[in-house]
Amino acid sequence: MKTTETFSCMGTTFSVEASNGLELRQWIREREGKYSRFIIDSELSRLNHLPVSKEWIPISKEFYDILWLTVSYMTTTDGLFNPFLGQQLISLGYGESFYECNNGASEQIRVTQPIDESPFLFHSKQSMIKKLHDVYVDLGGFVKGWSVDKAYGMAIGDERFIDGGGDLRFSLKKPIVIGVINPFHFESDLIQLKMSTGAMATSSVMHRRWETKNGEVHHHLLHGHTGMNPRSDVVQVTVLASTVREAEVYAKVLCMMDAEAAESWMKKKRLSIAAIIITKDRKVRITKNIYKYCEGVETAWS
Numbered sequence: 001m002k003t004t005e006t007f008s009c010m011g012t013t014f015s016v017e018a019s020n021g022l023e024l025r026q027w028i029r030e031r032e033g034k035y036s037r038f039i040i041d042s043e044l045s046r047l048n049h050l051p052v053s054k055e056w057i058p059i060s061k062e063f064y065d066i067l068w069l070t071v072s073y074m075t076t077t078d079g080l081f082n083p084f085l086g087q088q089l090i091s092l093g094y095g096e097s098f099y100e101c102n103n104g105a106s107e108q109i110r111v112t113q114p115i116d117e118s119p120f121l122f123h124s125k126q127s128m129i130k131k132l133h134d135v136y137v138d139l140g141g142f143v144k145g146w147s148v149d150k151a152y153g154m155a156i157g158d159e160r161f162i163d164g165g166g167d168l169r170f171s172l173k174k175p176i177v178i179g180v181i182n183p184f185h186f187e188s189d190l191i192q193l194k195m196s197t198g199a200m201a202t203s204s205v206m207h208r209r210w211e212t213k214n215g216e217v218h219h220h221l222l223h224g225h226t227g228m229n230p231r232s233d234v235v236q237v238t239v240l241a242s243t244v245r246e247a248e249v250y251a252k253v254l255c256m257m258d259a260e261a262a263e264s265w266m267k268k269k270r271l272s273i274a275a276i277i278i279t280k281d282r283k284v285r286i287t288k289n290i291y292k293y294c295e296g297v298e299t300a301w302s
Contacts, residue, residue: 001019005022011165014163017160017161028164034063037139051134057129061127066143071120073142077224080256081253082114082115083140084137092229118132145167148164167200167248169198178198179192191276194296201238201248202238205229230257233259233280233281234257237277241272274292
């Protein structure tokens with residue numbers, strides 16, 4: 001029998017529809033406990049506070065696999081996706097969970113320049129790494145999308161629907177309407193997609209914003225090369241892909257460049273993802289392959 005579990009986790013609201021929803025709820029919350037930088041005794045926090053060393057550090061197999069994946073995406077995105085900017089986020093005032101953020105760094109920390117290579121050396125046969133650079137890992141949205149993918153694979157039932165704050169993975173008997181939020185009016189949908197199965201994620205510079213004590217406004221998206229908020233004409237990107245983690249990575253990356261450059265970059269990389277790009281001047285750009293992932297598209301704007 002399918003049940004629906006709705007709960008707060010990873011700084012957002014999850015909704016899980018499956019026959020084993022309660023089991024998945026517990027599993028997702030355990031992932032937060034292991035990989036959140038806001039939990040002082042998480043496996044990720046312990047790694048962040050370790051010094052640079054030539055010694056091998058034993059970590060869980062799951063954590064090893066996640067870090068390996070993030071480094072792989074860092075390579076394929078030319079370093080634009082960079083999960084090693086925790087120090088930079090803290091320096092900008094995002095040192096605590098967003099809803100507890102006090103607009104100032106939560107701790108004194110030495111900020112280093114962003115790196116363009118893996119800060120870890122991975123052991124080829126065991127779940128061990130060497131910490132080669134002084135970085136703070138911030139898995140944030142990536143581990144949320146990864147958790148949605150994993151929970152979807154674990155879900156039991158003819159119909160499965162996992163929603164991690166807009167990171168979606170689902171398989172249904174009949175198509176439903178999936179709304180893409182209007183970044184200028186959060187209470188309404190800008191686009192509606194007709195889908196029965198899929199994986200998607202949305203990233204926006206209009207969400208998770210804060211003002212520091214000196215009056216500067218920042219948001220949670222950092223450019224992988226600079227460690228600062230990117231400057232572009234894009235305010236929101238929704239990506240449809242084969243997995244949520246892939247959609248989440250590319251939604252972030254495409255927010256870092258102007259809309260025309262984003263489309264050219266996707267073509268250059270020969271990406272199979274579909275994207276819905278919304279710009280500051282309220283224009284919508286939808287890649288031509290959108291119907292590979294959905295059965296219908298309706299937009300409130302042209």
